[in-house]
Amino acid sequence: MEQIIATVRGFDGALVVVPEPGGDSPEIAWGDAFFYYAPDRRMPPNTQPYGTIVTKDYPDDTASHLDPPGRWRVNVQVGRTALPGPLVAEHDPAAADVVLPHPVYGSLGWICVVNPGARTTGTVVRLLHKAHEAARARAARRRS
Secondary structure (H helix, E strand, O other), X not given: OHHHHXXXXXXXXXXXXXXXXXOOOOHHHOOOEEEEEOOOOOOOOOOOOOEEEEOOOEOOEOOOOOOOOOOOEEEEEOOHHXXXXXXXXXXXXXXXXOOXXXXXXXXXXXXXXXXXXOOOHHHXXXXXXXXXXXXXXXXXXXXX
16 A cells, blocks of 8 residues: 555655544545645645545445455546446455456446555556546646
8 A cells, every 4th residue: 555655656746645633634534545636735626536545444335345454445537438347246346456446436437456466556556647647637628
């Protein structure tokens, strides 16, 4: 998880937000990571992150079984046309080191990987970089 966070921090214009106790973020977000394109280092208004790392189940998102210690999931906005194959119910959303449609937001163009390992870390980093560049392009269009 730290390797992926460090890699995204190295992207030009990246802002990585990791909420902690005592901050402005809700408690449920503490310990998770949110990735934005923000060259001014300020949270962009009215913008969703292009990637996240979650370290626990959320009330509406429990299929990946993230509550046991050591489990976490990286989520990346890839767009509907880049999803890995058809969205079918035959996959196990709790499987580790497998690129899958996000269990809640897959139909909106998000993929996820529980505990990326040797098989998927390179793919995850490439997809995060591509999502970062897409966020950069959206920001440029909004400015013009």
